[in-house]
Each structure stands twice: as structure tokens, then as C-alpha cells.
Amino acid sequence: MNKDRPNAPRNGVNTRLSHPPYDPHSTHGFVNPPVVRGSTVLFESTEKMRRRSELPFTYGLRGTPTTKALEDALSELEGAADTILVPSGLAAISIPLLAFLGAGDHCLVVDSVYSPTRTFCNGTLTRMGVEVEYFDPHIGAGIAELMRPHTKVVFLEAPGSNTFEMMDVAAVAAAARKGGAVTMLDNTWATPLFFRPLEHGVDLSIHALTKYPGGHSDLMMGSVSAHEATARELRKTQMQIGVNAAPDDCSLVLRGLKTMGVRLERHMASAMAIAEWLEGRDDVSAVMHPALPSFAEHELWKKQFSGASGLFSFVLPVGFREASAFLDALTLIGLGYSWGGHESLAVIVDLSDRTIATGPETGTLIRLQVGLEDVEDLKADLELGFAAMAEAGLPS
Template sequence: MAQSENRSKWGDNTRLAHCGNDPLEFHGFVNPPIARASTVLFPDAATMASGNQKYLYGTHGTPTSDALTDAIDELEGSTGTIAVPSGLAAITVPLLSFLGSGDHMLVVDSVYFPTRRFCDTMLKRLGVEVTYYDPLIGAGIETLMKPNTKVVFTESPGSNTMEIQDIPAIAAVAHKQDAIVMMDNTWATPLYFRPLDFGVDISIHAATKYPGGHADVLLGLVSANERYWQGLRDGYTALGACGNPDDCYQVLRGLRTMGVRLERHQNTALEIAQKLQGRNGVANVLHPALPDFPGHDLWKRDFKGASGLFSIVLDGGPSRDLQRAKAHAFLDALEIFGLGYSWGGYESLAVQVSLADRTVAKAPEEGPVMRLQIGLEDAADLLDDIDRGLEAAAKIS
């Protein structure tokens, strides 16, 4: 398929259907072959000595991983992308690539818990100082910057409680001090938010979620702008954390339908979120697309859409034990929602989240926070299922 001069004008779904590979390079087959590779042969000793050929060894990339990363570069507007074995690896590889002993890092306090665990264990042992900041700090982050601040880590919306960060304001402050801005953009995907367009240097994505879309693959993607691409590539090569070719193929296949799936996730989740507002047993609905959500104006300014993940706060009662009992009753009554920690797949999931790790950002006080992953089922059925959970929780006193 020849590259079209109008490609830059294509819509999201057209781009998703055609990005990442040229069928004519593979005898006309519309999907690229899976190149399972460790050893790559060289035609002669001189080429082997110089390394002057496209592929050197399986950990450095294959035609399959390149098809995926080329597609992501087109979606992200990035200079280069790496594929790593999991969403968590997509966080740890860039951090290890750019941070060293004596560096300081700022991390949003609403961050995905495994990110915090990595910062508080591995990075601490490596001599990296970590400070957690309020997700709503915006340009006020300048007060926390130090001469040795190397990385500012963002995540918007925030894990579990959906705080929206002012990414352009934070990036502007960070860049004054030459700090690298990283963002976990798993919630929105590059279809609904393109971090590099808003001042982010490195965009992180758990491709396990919406790009894969079927709860059957683990993969992470990290995209960098021109300034930091080589540093990211060097760290990736040194760590040997390469994505499996079969997993890369699965995610590339998932990309083809991600646009239509995301639209369905978005519409169903927003419908359910709206109907849960003011419902008996629900103290609050945490969804950035709701007009009364505290970060709604920022979300509306920067994002093109919302995905299928949001949270509700149950009416929990005065004690922690009672809140836990109500949360368990809610979850145990569900018939359609599965109880599981992932999201972004076709199936709906629910989990009680713990916010005990917070150090700055305040957790909701009304009751337990229940994170809902809205899948591709019918909205009416999912709402009936949530009502079953709410009724069960209401009986606990």
C-alpha cells in the first residue's frame, strides 16, 4: 500500500486500520508475519563486525515489533517507541534509563501503586530521591523542584481517583530546569490524549489495556521525542527488556479495532456514571467527563475523549471495618462484573482500591472506592449488576 499524501488528514479509525506496516512489503498479506527470532545471520564477516544491517539480534527488534512501534510513533507523534514485556516495564525501563544515584524525582501522589513500589524500593536502593506531589499542583510544582530534579513523573487521570493534572503547566516548569517529563497515558491512549503535544518528553502506555483489548496479552510501550529517544533506546538495549514478537503481533492486531472499542467503552461508561450520580448507596462518582468533577475543565481543555475506567465511592459508614464489609458485599453480589485488577479488555471488572499509600493527595472520606472497568457489554445489564451490588452493600450495617 503506497503512502498517501493525505495520510496526515486521516481520521483515527482510518489511521488505526493502516498504520504500522505496508502489505506490499510482505507479498500483499495485510498482516505482517510474526518474526520469532533470537539469532540473526550476517552475510559476511565485514557486516558482522560493523553491525551494518537492520537487524542484529532478537532483543534489538524484529519486523514484527517494528510494525507495532512504527504504528505507535504515528499515533503518538514520537521519534521512536520501544515495546517491553509489560505495562510496569514501560514505567521502569525509562526511569532506569535516565535516573542515577544522587538524582531527584517528582512523582504524582495519585500514581499507579506498582510505580510507587518501584520508586520506594529499587530507585531508593539506587540512590534516587523521590518526592510525591499533589496531582492538582499545576505550575505550583516549581516550589518542589530541586537543582538535581531529573524527572517529573505524571499520570492523568490519576489511578483510581481520576485526578486531572495540568500537564502543560507542569511541563513548562520542569523544562525550565531541564528535567524530563514522563507521563503514564494508559487511560486515554494516544487517541484521546497525545502527551508529546502537551510538553511531555516520554509517553508511557500499558498496551495490555486498550491496544491489546482482549485480556490475553502483556505488553508495554514507551514513546520518546527527538531529544530523549536515543537515551531511551540505549537504556532499553542495555536492559534487554524486549517485547515478545507474538505479544507485539497481538497488540498490533488489537490496534485495528481500538478506535471503535474505545468509543463503545467511553459511551457506556459515561452513561453508567451519569446514572449513578445521586443513586442510593453512591456517595460520589469519580469520572473526569462529568461536569461537576473537580478536574472536568482541564479534561475538557486537553482530552479528546474518555475511556471506560472510572470509580465510585460507596456510602461507607463511620468505621473502616464497616466500609470493608460493604465493599465486599458489593463485589460479591456482582454477576457480570468480574473481580480482577486489570482493565481495558472487553469484559467489565470491579475492584476495591486501597489508597493507604497516599502521602499528599487526600483520599475520599465518605466510603470505600470501587474502581469499575466498563467493558463491551450492554449498559442496561451492567447497571442492573451494579444495582445488585449496591443493594447488597445497603444491607450491611
Template sequence: MSNPSKLGPHAGPSTRLLHTGYDPSEFFGFVNPPSVHASTVLFPDTATMRRRDQKYIYGLRGTPTTDALERALDDLEGSHGTILVPSGLAAISFPLLAFLGSGDHCLVVDSVYGPTRLFCDTLLTRMGIETEYFDPAVGAGLKDLMRANTRVVFLEAPGSNTFEMLDVAEMAGIARAGGAVSMIDNTWATPLFFRPLDHGVDLSIHALTKYPGGHSDVMMGSVSANRETFDRLRDAQMQIGVNVSPDDTYLVLRGLKTMALRLKAHEAAALELAQWMETRSEVARVLHPALPSFPGHDLWKRQFTGASGLFSIVLDGGGPRAAAAFLDALRIFGLGYSWGGFESLALEVGLSDRVVAKAPLEGPVIRLQIGLEDVADLRADLEGGFAALAAL
């Protein structure tokens, strides 16, 4: 655990990232936790083995390495407990499996991450669970969608790819009043810019692959839970039998040390480019919640303390051919999935699976992950994309 004498209750985020989760005095003074490779753990005697009351009993159930990352995330999230799983999608799947069963009803915001929708529409459907998608602008109307068998309200803020904002506390309060568990995909903001449990949410979900890892070299997810929900979440993890590798855990722990610095750079560069994009005639709209022009800006400003490096633009006209021309002209921006790493990425967003929150009508939606390159170089690269559009 972290050394409590080091950190006061008001320590800043960078300080906490550097010093929370692990106490060097527990491991001979080494400033980083060991990467413990383990399956079997030995017991001193039969009595202890029968009681199962020693700290570690089997590698699947945790090691000093996974403990360090779980404790660090608990400190950042203000949560009672955290589980680690091998991907961001697994971090979405596990709490849904933990709190839903046959005959249950699940409410999911329509601007959710695409693979979340796929999981709900396939595996959960086969389990006899009904998923209903709601408009991110529903507000207090969410109360009218709650049923006697509604067990989960699943949120994402900002929305995936189009960045719609929600009043998270309002949604979590409606879920709790209706006897449902609320959970949110908080990957975009990280706990440095938004702490869902402080707003009444029960479980906060992250793709640690993104900003916590930060270097596009590891896949991992986490779910941080309040006291009321953690035991059931942990039980589901152990019943399914999934944990994470020590080496991947070590990479995420290392990434956390610089996450605050990286996020400041991502935020500043993304805002500068987003503001510039608003001046371009080729762009119909810029979808970035930190821009005053964005419809959900007031909600973002009231709830969040910062913005990350991911946003979208809507091209002014054109279709798949225009999107391809723009993207294929880019040289610094890579064409690839994921985001949150050091490198800038771009892709055309597909929104055909939306039920309520339909795709913008003006033209193709291009999602941009703004990395750590020089902003002038990124702007020049994007100008090359706009030049390709003009040449069509």
C-alpha cells in the same frame, strides 16, 4: 512501514489504526505483518558484520514484527521512537532507570499508579535516588519543588483510581525549564484521546495490556519518546536486554485495528452508567473526569478528546464490609485486576500509601472497568450490588 500514499496528513484515527506501521507490499501483499520468531540474524560478509549496518542484526534488537508495532505507535503518538517491553510496569521502570542515577531527585504525582510508587520507594531508593510526591493540584507550585538535582518529573493524568486532573503542558514546561525530563503514564486515555508529546511531555508511557491489546490475553508496555530522549531510552532497553515476543506483538497489532471502535463503546457505556450513578443515594461521589460535576472536568475538557471506560465511585458510608457486600453481589462484573479488556471488572481501591492526595472520606472507593456488555445488563448487575448494601 506504512504506505504513505494511502494516508494523508489528516487521516482519522480509525484509518490510521488500520493502515499505519506496516506496508503489505513489503511482504507479498499479506494484510497483516508476519510474526517473526528470531534470535540469530545472518550477515552476508565480514565487512557488513563489522559495520553492523544492516537493518536487523539480532532478534533482541528488533524484528519486522516489533518494527510494525513501534511505527504504528509512533504514528499515533507523534513520537520520534518507541520501545516495547513485556508489561506496563516495565514501561514505567525503563524510562525511570534510563534518566535517573544515584544522587538524583525525582518528582512524582501523588495520584500515581501504586506499583510505580512501589518501584520508586524500593529499587530507586536502593539506587540512591530520592522520590518526592506532589499534590496533583499543585499547579504552578511545582516550580517551587524543583531542585538543582531534579532529573525526572513523573505524571499521570487522570490520576490512578481517583482520576485527579493535571495541566500537563504546565507541568512539562516547568520540568523542561528546570532541566528535568517529563514522562507521563497515558494508559487511561490512549493516544486516541490524548497525545502527551503535543503538550510538551518528553516520554509517553502505555500499558498496551489495556485498550491496545483489548482482549485480556496479552501483557505489554510501550514508551514513546521525542527526538531528544529516544536514544538514551533505547540504549537503556538494550543495555538491560529486554524486548517483547513476536506473538505478543502480533496480538497487540491485531488489537489496535479495533481500538477506536472499542473505545467509543467503552466511553459511551461508562458515561451512561456514571451519570446514572450520580442519581443513586448509595453513591457519595462519582470520580469520572468527563462528568461536569467532577472538580477536574475543565482541565479534562481542555486537554482530552474523549474518555475511556474506567472510573470510580465513592460509596456513601460503610467500610470494608460494605465494599465486600457490594462487590460480592456482582455477577457480570468480575473481581480482578487490570482493565481495558472486553469484560467489566470491579475492585475496592486501596489508597493508604498516598502522601498528599488522601483517600475520600465518605466511604470505600470502588473502581469500575466498563466493558462491552449491554449497558442494561451492567446496570441491573450494579443494582444487585446496591441491594446487597441495603440488606446489611
């Protein structure tokens, strides 16, 4: 947008989502990019083949006009030089780690990271000969003390997965850069609408597009957006591994982006209403939502983020059996591991793999994804859970 008007004012976020940097007149005026499927690209001459690095499309693995349209849209939202697309959020985590780490390197990872990220680090990276070390999400500029001459990557997630700890992203990124490391941040919770990591000194912003950008629980995809300094190595590694996203799925994400702004407003408002309601209950011992004034790092969240999404956690002051009864009684809120779609979901969180950010000492942690349903209906469904939890706690 405004691509032909460099001095034009910057549009609001929903306008930018509705009018991404795709020119409808390049495809006969159709307002949405066409779905271009293909593997083989034909060249006009051997000279064009010889100079194929100068061409936008050379083979289906490198992408099609459909994938390029989504890459451009995400790069614009992130303020990035380039964006790669991959088949899942986990692939969006693993590929940049592979791009910037090798045998003998040291990698610092926040302890409150998404559990599959930890599994990849402890598995594939360790087998590669990478030394992985976890750090406290509250460390801030103190991470400089953990930096070593061979520290090549600092991996962040803000807020922390499942327990939503906040960190001073700019302070960590500055210390990492001074120590010669590349920083990458899983930004799936906030989306680029509420937080733009590259503006805080982070080198790579990672997303599970499966979540809010897709928004309808019908696709799997991930993205990594990068500064110019790191984009080349990122793209090179993607092509060496040989993965890209399917054009049909890219089309679904392009469609999802159009409504992501208004959907996130609904997710945020509903989640806040539910979080405040839960916080006032005697049968809930804690609510972990960064936008709540009572949250320990609320001021740090407010300083860095412009909004909150629909995912947070709360602690039930009971054991696994009673918490299971709570979840099993729900009829509207589903039991599922994803989030960011139209439907509300809940799961019991297992934090047993953590060593520092261990979460609540007592009780059972429930992660809640608040969807697009009516808030009063969700409260009524949760009341069923609380009633079942109380009954399960009675002497048999």
C-alpha cells in the same frame, strides 16, 4: 500511511488504526505483518557485521519485523521519534526511570500515581540512591518551586490513578523542562487516541498495552514513546537491561489496534451512561469521572483530552464489610485488577500509601472498568450489589 504522499491530508483515527505505517507489499501483499520469531540474524559478510549498527535487525533482542511494525504504529499514533516495547506496563514505567536517573538525583512523582510505580520508586530507585518526592496533582506550574538543581525526572499520570484528578500537563512539563528535567507520563487511561502527551511538552509517553491496545485480556506488554532528544537514551537502556516484547504478543497488539477506536467509543459511551446513573443514586456518595460536568476538574479535562475511556471510580457511603457484600453479589462484573479488556471489572481501592491525594475522607472507593457488555445488563448487575450492600448494613 500516506508515507509516499507527504502532502496528502491526515486521515481520521480509525483509518489510521486500520492502515498503520506497514507496507503489505513488503511481505508479498499480506495485510498483516507476519509473526517473525527469532534470535540469530545471519549477516552476508564480515563487512555487514562490522557495520551492523546501520542494519534494522542484528539480533532477536533488538527486535524482529513484527516488533518493528508495532513500534512504528505506536510512534505514528503518539507523534514520536521512536517507541520501545517491553513485557509489561510496569516495565514501561521502570525502564525510562532507570534510563534518566542515577545515584544522587532527585525525582518528582505525582502522588496520585499507579501504586506499583510508587513501589518501584520507594524500592529500587531509593536503593539506587535516588531521592523521590511526591507532589500534589493540582500543582500545575507551581512545580517549579519543587525543582532542584539535581531534579532529573518529573513523573506524571493523567488522570490520576483510581481517583482521576486532572493536572495541567503542559504547565508541569514546561516548568520541568525549564528546570532541566525530563518528563514522562503514564498515558494508559486515555491512549494516544484521546491524549498525546508529547504534543503537550512531555518527553516520554508510557502505556500498558495490556489494556486498551491489546483489548482482550490475553497479553502483557508495555510501550514507551519518545522525542528524538530522549529516544536514544531510552533505547540504549532497554538494550542494556535486555528486555523486549515477544513477536506473538506484538501480533496480538497489532490486531487489537485495528479495533481500538471503535472499542473505545463503546467503552466511553457505556461508562458515561453508568457514571451518570450512579451519580443519581442516593446510595452512592460520589462519582469520580473526569468527563462528568460535576467533576471538579472537568473543564481542565475537556481542555486537554478529546475523550474518556471506560475506567472510573465511585464512593459507597459504607464500610469495607458492606462494600465487600456489594462486590461479592455481582455476577456479570468480575473482581479483577486489570482493565481495558472486553469484560467489566470492579475492585475496592486502597489509597493508604498516599500522602497528598488521599481521596474521599469517608466511605469505600470502588474502581469500575466498564467493558463491552450491554449497559442495561451492567446496571442490573450493579443493582444486585446495591441490594446486597443494603442487606449487609441491616442490624443482625
